[in-house]
Amino acid sequence: MERLEVLKTYKIYIGGQFPRTESGRYYTPVNKAGKALGNICLSSRKDVRNAVSAARKAFGGWSERAAFNRGQIIYRIAEMLEGRRLQFIEELQLQGSTKKAAEEEVNLTIDRIVYYAGWCDKYQAIVSSVNPVASSHFNFSVAEPMGVVGVVAPENTSLIGLVSLVLPAICGGNTVVVLAAEHLPLCAVTFAEVVNSSDVPGGVINILTGSNKEMNPTLSTHMDVNAIVYGGNDALALKELQENAVLNVKRVFAYTNDWSKADAQGLHFISDTQEIKTTWHPIENIGGAASSY
Amino acid sequence: MATKKNTPVVEWDYSPSLEGTSHIQLKKxxxxxxxxxxxxxxxxxxxxxxxxxxxxxxxxxxxxxxxxxxxxxxxxxxxxxxxxxxxxxxxxxxxxxxxxxxxxxxxxxxxxxxxxxxxxxxxxxxxxxxxxxxxxxxxxxxxxxxxxxxxxxxxxxxxxxxxxxxxxxxxxxxxxxxxxxxxxxxxxxxxxxxxxxxxxxxxxxxxxxxxxxxxxxxxxxxxxxxxxxxxxxxxxxxxxxxxxxxxxxxxxxxxxxxxxxxxxxxxGGKSANIIFDDAPIDQAVEGIINGIFFNQGHVCCAGSRLFVQENVADKVIAKLKDRLNSLYLGNPLDKNTDIGAINSKEQLETINKYIKIGKQEGAEMYQPTCSIPKKGFYCPPTLFTNVAQSNVIAQEEIFGPVLTIQTFRTVDEVIQKANNTPFGLAAGVWTDKGSRIFNLTTKLRAGVIWANTYNKFDPTSPFGGxxxxxxxxxxxxxxxxxxxxxx
Missing domain, CATH: 3.40.605.10 (Aldehyde Dehydrogenase; Chain A, domain 1)
Known part of the structure; x- marks a missing residue:
């Protein structure tokens, strides 16, 4: 008798836990061949709020970690994902990719994570500055994470788009609430499992599946979300996000990059979700002037 | 000309020193x-x-x-x-x-x-x-x-x-x-x-x-x-x-x-100016004055919320009141003048509205006794003590010479209070301890941090919230x- 396969229950990821949606609702996206991908959580507004709370709680600890340590943890995500290559390839194929395209997407994803792992302790040196003010002050500007960043993953990829938007945000010390691609949700959930097994503290990355149309308003009107990164290509949805962002002057970034391109990565994706903080301090200007050699 | 206030301590005055206006050319x-x-x-x-x-x-x-x-x-x-x-x-x-x-x-x-x-x-x-x-x-x-x-x-x-x-x-x-x-x-x-x-x-x-x-x-x-x-x-x-x-x-x-x-x-902003007990108090008092009364408080990054560590609060507030009494309010063209005119009638009304709200909310107001020019829009420098975090005057931007004063005991407490605002433009920190400055500059969620100084600007220095x-x-x-x- 052939062995009966154990099917996976796809869950959402909030604060380092894997609950089903608190609403008990689900949806069943199908692939091109008409095969159901699974009973995916149709996350509710409450799930979004819970995820934002978890992200806010995790922000202090994550943003204050040594940059080197963040780099190591992110590198660990790549290690864990490498170990699960086959699962991602299968899921991508189930969602409609060819084997070759699926392999390429997973390889690029792993490489992109390694790429951003390496940025963690380097971007600061490039985006910060010491400013030669005319008065007797030492003045410097540094980058600091914006806080909780909402990420609306691109609709046309299951894995690479989400990873391309999430990684620069967390590399820079932000925590994220991710709305996965509604019709290609499998890799998002499996990615959450990878994250969970790679030393990323709970709450740094939160991933929800469901209807963007339903979740976007809650995410974009939430007063504790500092910025939104939008990867979709729906102009009306973007406009709605931008209008809602006004409530607490959220920063909104919309990207239309083709994430499958090797060069769809870079420092600017990190610096977009950074604030610049400038500090002044007086310099004592008595004595010392004649003591140079 | 600058108008002298009746200071209770010492009577001293400057001769008026008006900047000329004959050299300027304004069209009708x-x-x-x-x-x-x-x-x-x-x-x-x-x-x-x-x-x-x-x-x-x-x-x-x-x-x-x-x-x-x-x-x-x-x-x-x-x-x-x-x-x-x-x-x-x-x-x-x-x-x-x-x-x-x-x-x-x-x-x-x-x-x-x-x-x-x-x-x-x-x-x-x-x-x-x-x-x-x-x-x-x-x-x-x-x-x-x-x-x-x-x-x-x-x-x-x-x-x-x-x-x-x-x-x-x-x-x-x-x-x-x-x-x-x-x-x-x-x-x-x-x-x-x-x-x-x-x-x-x-x-x-x-x-x-x-x-x-x-x-x-x-x-x-x-x-x-x-x-x-x-x-x-x-x-x-x-x-x-x-x-x-x-x-x-x-x-x-x-x-x-x-x-x-x-x-x-x-x-806008509602920036915190934080005074620790080890700060050089006299310099800090000047910094507080400059932080809130510079440009009549019409400054988006004005240090409008003062947080003083509890054990030095009485001393700082007493010195602040003294200093308020030595400020000159009056003709902005007089080189002696410290506090000029409020920019418009509307803005003066807004400021007065907030002062009224502050008093109604139970905060204690202090203004130096000073004569106000009969014509023009003026507001004396104003302090509020006994202010709660929930008071309107501690939350909303007044954009005038009005300072709210609150106290704190610990570093954690003041960071939380300072960050407890929808704004995040600037903050001031006064302490003699370098490691504390760097702790606070990292934790305060604001675009500009002035440590042991306030309201400094320079073309080379990025500004924003x-x-x-x-x-x-x-x-x-x-x-x-x-x-x-x-x-």
């Missing part, structure tokens, strides 16, 4: 500066601008409407396409340097007009606003031909036509903050000054005219809120830069939603990114 009427020419407003309407220190009319100024804005945007587009974006960057730089130089030559005139139109003290206009404005042009001029060094691994392009709307608290300085980086990066400009303080922007237009800057590169359209709205909503504007209140900023952010316009906002204080930076290398397209 100013038109719009569009396409290098002075153009009458299509509506034919003008509005008066007055000296808030004595309510005398200084001049009347054109009220630009949608049609005028459209003309200005067309001129800016033409100048962008045909001249400014195709000019060698090093030539662009030379024009901007030239503007800086002529401003320096006419600095005294600009300072006096700024004081007349805005009510700010001549010492401030002369020593801070005008030199900083000149220096801002001089600083950004040098960036014009070095942009590729500012954005590693990216190709830098100009954006196009920038629509810029500036406030009344630093009229010339804000014009410089907006225009200089925009021009350096190769954009052309339509700028609207605030309705109560249009004169120095119009003088700047004269300087720009004299500099030989190609027609249409900078256009100045005076008017009211609807003039600004016409700029924001114009389809051919590529970039909006706004400095002003958070309320208006939100309206603009909403108007720009769904368009491809690039946006930067520099909005976190959270509802807006986004984008002005000044320094980071200020360039608001005016470039990176590909």
């Amino acid at each position: 009427q100013y038109d719009l500066f569009i396409d290098g020419k002075w153009v009458k407003p299509s509506s034919g309407k003008y509005f008066q601008t007055i000296n808030p220190a004595n309510e005398e009319v200084l001049s009347e100024v054109a009220y630009g409407n949608e049609k005028d804005v459209d003309l200005a945007v067309k001129a800016a587009r033409k100048a962008y396409k045909e001249v400014w974006s195709v000019m060698p960057a090093s030539e662009r730089a030379k024009y901007i340097y030239r503007i800086a130089r002529i401003m320096q030559e006419r600095a005294r005139e600009l300072a006096v007009i700024e004081t007349l139109d805005a009510g700010k003290t001549i010492r401030e206009s002369r020593d801070i606003d005008v030199p900083l404005a000149c220096n801002h042009f001089f600083y950004y001029a040098g960036w014009a031909d070095k942009l590729e060094y500012a954005f590693p691994n990216r190709k830098v392009e100009s954006i196009g036509v920038a629509g810029q709307i500036i406030p009344w608290n630093f009229p010339l300085l804000m014009a410089a903050w907006k225009i200089a980086p925009a021009l350096a990066a190769g954009n052309t400009v339509v700028l609207k000054p605030a309705e109560t303080t249009p004169l120095t922007a119009l003088k700047l237009a004269e300087i720009i005219e004299a500099s030989g800057l190609p027609a249409g590169v900078v256009n100045i359209v005076t008017g009211f809120g609807d003039t600004g709205a016409a700029i924001v909503n114009h389809a051919d504007v590529d970039k909006i830069a706004f400095t002003g209140s958070t309320n208006v900023g939100k309206i603009i952010q909403k108007a720009v939603a769904g368009t491809s316009k690039k946006l930067t906002l520099e909005l 976190y959270k509802e204080s807006g986004f984008g930076r002005e000044g320094g290398l980071h200020g360039l990114s608001s005016y470039v397209k990176l590909v």
Whole structure:
């Protein structure tokens, strides 16, 4: 008798836990061949709020970690994902990719994570500055994470788009609430499992599946979300996000990059979700002037 | 002349030292500066601008409407396409340097007009606003031909036509903050000054005219809120830069939603000024005074929420009250004056409304006994003690010489209290302990941290907020990114 396969229950990821949606609702996206991908959580507004709370709680600890340590943890995500290559390839194929395209997407994803792992302790040196003010002050500007960043993953990829938007945000010390691609949700959930097994503290990355149309308003009107990164290509949805962002002057970034391109990565994706903080301090200007050699 | 307050301690006074006004040239009427020419407003309407220190009319100024804005945007587009974006960057730089130089030559005139139109003290206009404005042009001029060094691994392009709307608290300085980086990066400009303080922007237009800057590169359209709205909503504007209140900023952010316009906002604040018990108290008291009473408190980054460590609170508050009694309030043109006029009648009413609310909420008010000039708009420097975190005066931006004082015991407590605001523009920290300064500068969620100093500005130093204080930076290398397209 052939062995009966154990099917996976796809869950959402909030604060380092894997609950089903608190609403008990689900949806069943199908692939091109008409095969159901699974009973995916149709996350509710409450799930979004819970995820934002978890992200806010995790922000202090994550943003204050040594940059080197963040780099190591992110590198660990790549290690864990490498170990699960086959699962991602299968899921991508189930969602409609060819084997070759699926392999390429997973390889690029792993490489992109390694790429951003390496940025963690380097971007600061490039985006910060010491400013030669005319008065007797030492003045410097540094980058600091914006806080909780909402990420609306691109609709046309299951894995690479989400990873391309999430990684620069967390590399820079932000925590994220991710709305996965509604019709290609499998890799998002499996990615959450990878994250969970790679030393990323709970709450740094939160991933929800469901209807963007339903979740976007809650995410974009939430007063504790500092910025939104939008990867979709729906102009009306973007406009709605931008209008809602006004409530607490959220920063909104919309990207239309083709994430499958090797060069769809870079420092600017990190610096977009950074604030610049400038500090002044007086310099004592008595004595010392004649003591140079 | 400066008006002496009745200090209970010592009677001493200065002789009046009025800055002359005979050297300045103000026209009776100013038109719009569009396409290098002075153009009458299509509506034919003008509005008066007055000296808030004595309510005398200084001049009347054109009220630009949608049609005028459209003309200005067309001129800016033409100048962008045909001249400014195709000019060698090093030539662009030379024009901007030239503007800086002529401003320096006419600095005294600009300072006096700024004081007349805005009510700010001549010492401030002369020593801070005008030199900083000149220096801002001089600083950004040098960036014009070095942009590729500012954005590693990216190709830098100009954006196009920038629509810029500036406030009344630093009229010339804000014009410089907006225009200089925009021009350096190769954009052309339509700028609207605030309705109560249009004169120095119009003088700047004269300087720009004299500099030989190609027609249409900078256009100045005076008017009211609807003039600004016409700029924001114009389809051919590529970039909006706004400095002003958070309320208006939100309206603009909403108007720009769904368009491809690039946006930067520099909005309100309710900045914390934190005094630890080991701080040099006398210096800190000067810092508190400068933090909140500089420019009559019409400063978006004003240190309007004072947090004093409990064990030194009595001492600090006593010294503050003493210091308040030695401040001179009166004619802004008098070089002795510390506190000038409130910018407008409306703003004075707003401030008085908040003072009333503060008293109703149960906070204790302290004002020095001082005589207020009969004409003009004035508000004595005001302290509130016994203030709760939930009080309106501790939460909302007053934009006047009103300070709320709260106490704290621990570092954690003060960080939480300081960050407990939707704003995030600036903060001050006073302590002798270096490690504590770095702890606080990291934890305070604000764009500018002044440690053992306050209200310092420089063209090389990026300025701008976190959270509802807006986004984008002005000044320094980071200020360039608001005016470039990176590909």
